[in-house]
Amino acid sequence: MQEPGELLPFLFAKLSGQGRNAVKSILARxxxxxxxxxxTAYNHPLRPGAVVAVSRERIEEVPQLIGLSIIHEDDDLIVVSKEAGLLSIASPQENELTAYRQLTDHVRRSDPRSRIFVVHRLDRDTSGVMMFAKSEAVQQSLQNNWQEAVTERVYVALVEGRVSKLEGTISSWLKESKTLKMYSSPYPNDGQHAVTHYKTLETRPQLSLLEIRLETGRKNQIRVHMQDIGHPVVGDKKYGSKSKVLGRLGLHARVLAFVHPTTGQQLRFETDIPKTFVNALKI
Known part of the structure; x- marks a missing residue:
């Protein structure tokens, strides 16, 4: 390149054997x-001395992740932020786009033999931070030592009504009914022990925003415990909610902190409280 100019006219001149549309396609790809x-910009400025190269091979476009963004990735783990509405993993009968399927495609682009392993799950309508392992050994290490490895799990929940007790701890024994609904057993030692700590961040007559710390991680634990104290999670029809103010479940996994199973390093990932939760309180 001897004189200043723009990329596309330069390519037209140098690739005169190609049609103009073909040259544009080469650039766009x-x-x-x-x-x-x-x-890829047609009007990219070219300075004297610039080296312009054209690859014969088409560069494959990397598919965009849908309802998902990667926060952290290393040789052992992928930590993501999942949007409400995306399944973590589908059952064998389902053929739906999931976090698991998209991340499997993601790792296989660099190595077709790569696999992804589920460490824990978020409900479809719960958003926030979740983690996947890249090997079965790492998955087992985390799952077998979950209580020790995970040092912090914080959720935010938008719940119905004004919570009168600003903070507290809910403890119960959780069981699953024949209809696959979790509930707190009235009898001690009957089921899985579940402990939930909550603190009120904001409260209004109709709605309250709570910070929730899990001491145990049982299925639907937060949803059952919020119903138990008379403040079901917004949008959670299964567990007593009548409010549809969000159009989704008012539950977000905000913080996940854990000891890395391979390096021993303490890692902590935090996401913002969804704006829809905050805006609902202003209505």
Whole structure:
């Protein structure tokens, strides 16, 4: 490149044997680099001395993750932020887009033999931080030592009504009914022990925003315990909610902190409280 100019006219001149649309396609597909960096903008400025290279191979576009973003990835783990509405993993009978399927595709782009292993799950309508392992050994290490490995699990919940007791602890024994609904047994030692700590962040006559720390991680634990204290999670029809103010479940996994199973490093990941939760309190 001898004189200043723009990329597309330069390519038209140098690739005169190609049609104009073909040249535009080559550029749009990411096959052109300027000084070693891939460029797709037609009007990218070219300075004298710039090195323009055209790759013969089409650069594959990386599919965008849907309802999911990667917060952290290393050789052993992937930590993601999941949106409400996305399944963590589907049953064998279902053929739905899930966090598990998308992350499996993600790791297989660099190595077709790679696999993803589920460490814990979030309900479809719960958003927030969750973690996947890249090997069965790491998955087993985390699951077998979950109480010791996970140092912090914090949720935020938008619940119905004004919570009169600003903070407290809920303890019960959880069981599952024949209809697959969890409930607190009235009898001690009958089921799995579940302990939930909550603190009120904001409260209004109709709604309250709570910070919830899990001491145990049982199925639907927060949802059952919120119903137990008379303040079901917004949008949780299964556990007594009548409010549809959000159009989704008012539950978000905000913080996940744990000891890395391989390095021993303490890692902590925090996401923002969903704006829809905060805005609902202003109505």
């Amino acid at each position: 990411g096959q052109v680099s300027v000084d070693g960096a891939s460029v």
